[in-house]
Amino acid sequence: MKARLQTSMGQHLVMTPQLRQAIRLLQMSTVELQAEIAEAVETNPLLEWAEDVAPAGAEDGPQATAGDGMDGPAPADAADEGDWSSEAPAWDGGGHGEEDERESATERLVETEDLASHLLWQLHLSHLSERDRRIGAALIDALDEDGYLREPLSSIVQTLLPEIRADEDEVQTVLLQLQRFDPVGVGARSLGECLRLQLEVLAEDTPGRAVALRIVAGPLERLPRSGIEGVAHELKLAPAEVEQAVQLLRSLDPRPGKQLAELEHDSYVVPDCVIWRQKGVWKVALSQQALPRVAIHRGYEQMIRRCGEGDAGYLRTHLQEARWLLKSLEARGETLLKVMRCLLRQQAGFLEFGEQALRPLTLREIANEVDLHESTVSRAIARKYVRTPRGTLPLKAFFASGIDTEGGGEASSTAIQAMIRRLIENENPRKPLSDAKLADMLKEGGIPVARRTVAKYREAMNIPASHERVRIG
Numbered sequence: 001m002k003a004r005l006q007t008s009m010g011q012h013l014v015m016t017p018q019l020r021q022a023i024r025l026l027q028m029s030t031v032e033l034q035a036e037i038a039e040a041v042e043t044n045p046l047l048e049w050a051e052d053v054a055p056a057g058a059e060d061g062p063q064a065t066a067g068d069g070m071d072g073p074a075p076a077d078a079a080d081e082g083d084w085s086s087e088a089p090a091w092d093g094g095g096h097g098e099e100d101e102r103e104s105a106t107e108r109l110v111e112t113e114d115l116a117s118h119l120l121w122q123l124h125l126s127h128l129s130e131r132d133r134r135i136g137a138a139l140i141d142a143l144d145e146d147g148y149l150r151e152p153l154s155s156i157v158q159t160l161l162p163e164i165r166a167d168e169d170e171v172q173t174v175l176l177q178l179q180r181f182d183p184v185g186v187g188a189r190s191l192g193e194c195l196r197l198q199l200e201v202l203a204e205d206t207p208g209r210a211v212a213l214r215i216v217a218g219p220l221e222r223l224p225r226s227g228i229e230g231v232a233h234e235l236k237l238a239p240a241e242v243e244q245a246v247q248l249l250r251s252l253d254p255r256p257g258k259q260l261a262e263l264e265h266d267s268y269v270v271p272d273c274v275i276w277r278q279k280g281v282w283k284v285a286l287s288q289q290a291l292p293r294v295a296i297h298r299g300y301e302q303m304i305r306r307c308g309e310g311d312a313g314y315l316r317t318h319l320q321e322a323r324w325l326l327k328s329l330e331a332r333g334e335t336l337l338k339v340m341r342c343l344l345r346q347q348a349g350f351l352e353f354g355e356q357a358l359r360p361l362t363l364r365e366i367a368n369e370v371d372l373h374e375s376t377v378s379r380a381i382a383r384k385y386v387r388t389p390r391g392t393l394p395l396k397a398f399f400a401s402g403i404d405t406e407g408g409g410e411a412s413s414t415a416i417q418a419m420i421r422r423l424i425e426n427e428n429p430r431k432p433l434s435d436a437k438l439a440d441m442l443k444e445g446g447i448p449v450a451r452r453t454v455a456k457y458r459e460a461m462n463i464p465a466s467h468e469r470v471r472i473g
Helices: 017-026 030-043 083-087 098-102 115-125 130-141 153-160 168-178 191-200 209-217 223-235 239-250 258-263 298-306 313-346 348-353 363-370 374-381 413-425 435-444 451-460
Strands: 047-049 273-278 281-286 294-296 385-388 391-394 402-404 410-412
Touching: 017 313, 017 374, 030 047, 030 294, 030 313, 115 130, 130 153, 130 168, 153 168, 191 209, 209 223, 209 239, 223 239, 273 313, 281 313, 294 298, 294 313, 298 313, 313 348, 313 363, 313 374, 363 374, 413 435, 413 451, 435 451
Parallel strands: 273 385
Antiparallel strands: 047 294, 273 281, 385 391, 402 410
16 A cells, blocks of 8 residues: 545534633623623733724614524613513512613622532433432532542442432433533543543544543543653554644643632623513513623734734734634624524513413523534523513523423423412412322312422422411411
């Protein structure tokens, strides 16, 4: 066989610094994004504030509705349209009153979320059985702050006793499901497994991916001592191939659990999106605060063009960084709008009628519809808020697990909680409804739930038991 050189063209996905920047910006809240942009403007001379520059597709552009696209930010008067109060019923279940609706995207206290609560929320939306969810909750409780499972599976089996008698194989199966949650790499039992989980979500044609998988499966721990040459000799590969794989490994996150811990430091939220109804049609747009108006300094850009290839290297570097930042901001907005359009189509009934109309919805359904990875959808909605006629709500409020109804459909857990709360509000205070009676009333309405499920939902809403709700006189 004769050796020869051959050129080919193709597209590859690499975890470049620019891609990591886009992922980091996507999971930021609006408050954090504004701080990030302010710091970039201060440190990069090629960036400047563009207060007077209207972004593409502003007030004159079309707005997104439940059935079409979205090309611009919310109009400045969207929060003051009469349709908000005239057509939309008042929010009665989330503690948001008329004063909240009059706020013009003002600061609101944010609910802190750590790694455990973030994973439990995804576990609640999964298609696992109740038994597997309890095993998953035990696994999540055993994770350390870096997201690693340091305890052996035998210890998890012991913590489940006596309520659940499970073997290590069953716990291992649930752990594999947990390792698919966001952030990618969580639930790993070693550094090699953590990196492997992150490599597996990359495209198969990613340069260095195949070699990197071989490294994490064997010589990863020997890499600091052996070096590139030693690992290349052990794997019988060219040093250049190993060097490419090592660069890919360095771009991964060895402590995925730290992502949430580092981001949970803001005390206030600003809505990222605005939902309103105009002439009977629900519309959604990015809020003005979620669109930092920055642009490239035209004076410096023209100066770079006049300079030769070898000159103005400092400015050229900052120009490239500025362009990547603007591109990442654009991608963040497009991803958020894509997810919001899908949520608006799926949960229009929730906006119209309230919690009782919230349909079951999971991250997987949204990811499949918008053609994104589940972890990307999770980052897009993490600590994001939307201003609606029903108040400022977290995007997570649009998701809920489901229970099969007798009619062949599904009812979300949030809708069932709203039903339980309404039944309790209308009960006879002298003879409150027991959990068993509430379960029977829900079954009559086509919602087959057990008494213990009613008790769990009631406790989640901080509603006392029936004997504690008795009122005489």
